[in-house]
Amino acid sequence: MEFDISPLIVSVKTTLAATLITFVLGLLAAYWMAGYRKKLKGLIDGIFILPMVLPPTVVGFLLLILVGRRGPVGRILQYFDTNIIFSWSATVIAAVVVSFPMMYKTAKGAFEQIDQNILFAARTLGVPEWKVFLKVSIPLAWPGIVAGGILAFARALGEFGATMMLAGNIPGRTQTIPMAIYFAVEGGNENLAYLWVALIMIISFLVIFIMNYWLEYQQKFIRGRRGC
Amino acid sequence: MNLIVNIKKKLKGFQLKIDFEADQDILGILGASGSGKSMTLRCIAGIETPDEGKIILNNRVLFDSEKKINLPCQQRKVGFLFQNYALYPHMTVEKNIGFSLSGLPSNQRSEKVLKAIEMMHLKDLEKRYPVELSGGQQQRVALARALVVEPEVLLLDEPFSALDEYLRTQMVNQLMETLSDYKGATLFVTHNMEEAYRLCKKIMVIDHGRKEICGDREEIFLRPTTLPVAQVTGCKNISTANLLPDGRLEAKDWGITLSPPENGSGKDISYVGIRANHVKMAEEPGKNVFELWPVYTNEAPFRITVYLSRVKPEPNSRDYELQWEMSKDKWVEKKDLPLPWKVYLDPEKLICIS
Numbered sequence: 069m070e071f072d073i074s075p076l077i078v079s080v081k082t083t084l085a086a087t088l089i090t091f092v093l094g095l096l097a098a099y100w101m102a103g104y105r106k107k108l109k110g111l112i113d114g115i116f117i118l119p120m121v122l123p124p125t126v127v128g129f130l131l132l133i134l135v136g137r138r139g140p141v142g143r144i145l146q147y148f149d150t151n152i153i154f155s156w157s158a159t160v161i162a163a164v165v166v167s168f169p170m171m172y173k174t175a176k177g178a179f180e181q182i183d184q185n186i187l188f189a190a191r192t193l194g195v196p197e198w199k200v201f202l203k204v205s206i207p208l209a210w211p212g213i214v215a216g217g218i219l220a221f222a223r224a225l226g227e228f229g230a231t232m233m234l235a236g237n238i239p240g241r242t243q244t245i246p247m248a249i250y251f252a253v254e255g256g257n258e259n260l261a262y263l264w265v266a267l268i269m270i271i272s273f274l275v276i277f278i279m280n281y282w283l284e285y286q287q288k289f290i291r292g293r294r295g296c
Numbered sequence: 297m298n299l300i301v302n303i304k305k306k307l308k309g310f311q312l313k314i315d316f317e318a319d320q321d322i323l324g325i326l327g328a329s330g331s332g333k334s335m336t337l338r339c340i341a342g343i344e345t346p347d348e349g350k351i352i353l354n355n356r357v358l359f360d361s362e363k364k365i366n367l368p369c370q371q372r373k374v375g376f377l378f379q380n381y382a383l384y385p386h387m388t389v390e391k392n393i394g395f396s397l398s399g400l401p402s403n404q405r406s407e408k409v410l411k412a413i414e415m416m417h418l419k420d421l422e423k424r425y426p427v428e429l430s431g432g433q434q435q436r437v438a439l440a441r442a443l444v445v446e447p448e449v450l451l452l453d454e455p456f457s458a459l460d461e462y463l464r465t466q467m468v469n470q471l472m473e474t475l476s477d478y479k480g481a482t483l484f485v486t487h488n489m490e491e492a493y494r495l496c497k498k499i500m501v502i503d504h505g506r507k508e509i510c511g512d513r514e515e516i517f518l519r520p521t522t523l524p525v526a527q528v529t530g531c532k533n534i535s536t537a538n539l540l541p542d543g544r545l546e547a548k549d550w551g552i553t554l555s556p557p558e559n560g561s562g563k564d565i566s567y568v569g570i571r572a573n574h575v576k577m578a579e580e581p582g583k584n585v586f587e588l589w590p591v592y593t594n595e596a597p598f599r600i601t602v603y604l605s606r607v608k609p610e611p612n613s614r615d616y617e618l619q620w621e622m623s624k625d626k627w628v629e630k631k632d633l634p635l636p637w638k639v640y641l642d643p644e645k646l647i648c649i650s
Contacts, residue, residue: 185382188343189438191369192376193396193445203395207386 071260074240075248076267078159079225082244086163086224091217093164094171098216099201101172102179120169127165128233135161135234158235159242163224170219178212179205211286218279225271297481299449303339303349303359307332312339312346312505318449322475322482324496324513326489326528332505333485334379337451340483341376342369353448375447375480379454381438383426389413390422393441412440415474432463439474449481456491468494489530493517501525520647526569531647532619533575537568545648550617551606555584557643567649570641572601572621577630578640587636591616600627604639 101113119127135141135152145152152158182205190200206213228246235242237251245264252261302315312332316323327333338344340351340358348361353374358367384392394409413419416436426434435455442450455471456464468491475482486492492499493513500510503524509516520526526534535549545556547568554568578585588604591613595601600623603616620639622630630637 183380183382185378185380186384188341188369189376189378189382189441190384190396192341192343192372192374192447193441194370194373195396196370199398204384 071263072239075243075245075264078156078240078242079244079246082156082159082163083221083225085160086167086227087217087221089160089164090167090171090220090224094168094216094220095175095206095213097168098172098175098179099205102176116172117169119165120173124166124227124229125233128162128230131162131165131230131234153234154236154238154242156235156241159227159231159244162230162234163227166227166230167220167223170223171216174216174219175209175213178209178216181212182208211283214282215279218275218282222272222275225268297448297479298354299340299481299483300350300352301336301340303336303346303351305335305339305344305346307335307505310505312336314502314505314507315349316500316507316510318481318483318498320479320481321498322484322496323510324492324499325483325485325502326492326499327485327487327502328524328528329487331502333487333502334453336502337376337453337483337485340372340449341374341451342367342372343376373445373448375442375445375450377435377438377442377450377452377455379457381426381434383434383437383441385426388423388425389418389429389437392426392437393444396441396445408444412444415443416440417470430463431459432467435459435467436470439471443474443478447480449483450475450478452482452484454486455484456486456488464491471495487528489517489528501528503528520569521649523567523649526567526647526649530571531569532572532621534567534569534647535617537565537648539565545646552586554641554646555643556648557646563648564650565648567647569647569649570618570645571647572619574642574645575604575618575620576640576642577633578638581638582640584641584643585638586641588618588639589636595624598624600624602627604637608636 097116101109101116104112132153133139135145137143137146137151137153142152152161186208187200187204190204191197195204226246227244228250231242231244231247237243237247243251245268249261249264249268252258252264297320299318301317303312305312310332312335314332314336325333325336335344339346342358345366346359346361349359350357350361351359353372357363357365358372358374359365384395387395390409390413393412394405397405397408400408413422416439418433418436418440421429421433426437429437456467459467472495484492484495497513498511499513499516501508501516501524503522508522508525509520516525517529520529520531523534535547538546538548539556540546540553543556545554545565545568547554556565586606588606589608591603591605591609593600593602599621602620602622604618604620605613605616609615618639
């Protein structure tokens with residue numbers, strides 16, 4: 069049997085692209101909502117968290133309705149002669165949507181932990197808003213932001229249900245590792261399944277290792293500054 | 297230099313409704329916790345938005361609800377010293393002070409930072425992070441950081457409440473020295489009457505969001521005009537009172553009848569008070585001399601407060617009518633005098649509140 073490495077490539081490409089998009093979107097949404105004081109806060113927050121609570125197949129189904137040929141977004145795309153369903157971008161969209169709440173929630177928690185007076189001090193001193201965000205808020209929330217990014221990465225890597233609905237299982241294009249495992253088991257190819265499972269476990273352990281190492285490094289860093 | 301504030305804002309439980317003007321003299325804003333004094337400062341700085349009103353600083357409109365003007369914090373040129381200092385924890389002392397000057401060329405910036413560091417006696421601490429500084433040093437950094445951008449008004453929000461007694465005295469003195477060179481207006485918020493008196497010639501007393509009085513510190517401490525003013529300026533003996541037809545003053549809570557001060561008779565009086573340190577011991581019976589029994593005492597290192605009652609106290613009783621405060625040296629002389637004590641309430645020291 070010839071071993072097809074393409075699921076690894078699809079998975080890595082999809083996960084990296086999705087994590088990058090989620091990181092930026094989640095970070096901005098988290099900062100926005102952490103400072104948001106109006107009535108709609110609960111509703112918007114709920115919508116952002118929803119993909120984490122819903123079964124991935126439901127998320128996939130909703131996305132299908134939204135970007136499918138007859139969906140509102142799908143129609144606009146058709147006008148530009150583009151179709152997302154069963155393409156590589158579909159794997160990315162599915163991964164972004166399901167991993168977004170991880171990034172959003174963790175980063176928002178980190179932003180909310182910041183002493184608001186520090187931000188107001190900067191503002192009264194004339195520091196422009198974008199600089200308060202980049203030079204004060206982000207550094208102070210950094211450990212939480214990184215943790216959110218790693219969680220989002222892990223979630224994007226493991227995404228199955230929504231991807232299945234939206235992107236299908238096209239080897240070389242939309243077949244990610246989780247997809248490959250499922251179809252290997254279904255097709256009775258246990259050895260192939262073992263191989264992919266082993267690979268996923270290695271990647272997951274690496275992520276946990278990096279995360280722990282990072283947290284330890286952060287603590288050392290903080291302790292070092294306190295000088296003890 | 298002048299700051300005009302006239303604002304209203306609904307808060308939990310009461311409405312903040314404040315109007316005052318401040319000039320180059322430090323204005324002390326004195327009030328109990330939760331009286332709205334910090335909120336007033338936050339409105340001036342643009343951290344909170346009033347419901348209606350106006351804030352004008354040196355003819356610049358910072359806020360005007362009618363004209364829908366509400367400048368962001370960045371454009372107000374208002375320095376704010378937070379109670380917890382709010383230093384950037386991830387920046388060194390130097391960077392903390394210089395962060396807001398990044399628009400300037402680097403040589404001008406470092407010159408200004410250096411000047412601020414020298415002025416606030418922060419030499420050799422430039423490379424330290426805030427967590428490596430003592431409370432007093434952190435406060436000096438916060439003050440240097442606020443002054444380096446040359447704000448037109450400086451707002452100090454309970455700046456000494458996190459410091460110990462020794463440092464507090466030191467910092468009050470240093471702040472006075474620093475502010476003597478400062479050209480803008482200064483508002484100093486505190487609940488500590490002693491700090492307010494030491495730092496500010498003019499004091500405004502706030503209670504439940506309302507201005508009780510605003511004026512000269514001597515006048516306010518000598519003749520409080522309202523009950524909250526008497527309380528916040530440290531008058532410990534206050535009783536409801538009633539002016540009798542014969543011109544004498546009945547202090548209901550104390551159960552005694554007093555001769556009022558000379559200028560006090562005639563006007564409507566609902567409370568009478570006397571400061572605990574103005575209570576005196578009399579040699580002989582006479583006008584405003586009452587026989588009182590000591591119930592218990594409360595000692596501070598150098599001073600003592602004696603709680604006095606009109607009736608001979610039961611053992612373990614804690615009921616008292618008046619507090620009498622004196623130095624410990626005095627206490628040694630007085631404590632063995634025969635009971636009950638003859639206590640004199642000088643009519644001219646009585647505080648009459650209508």
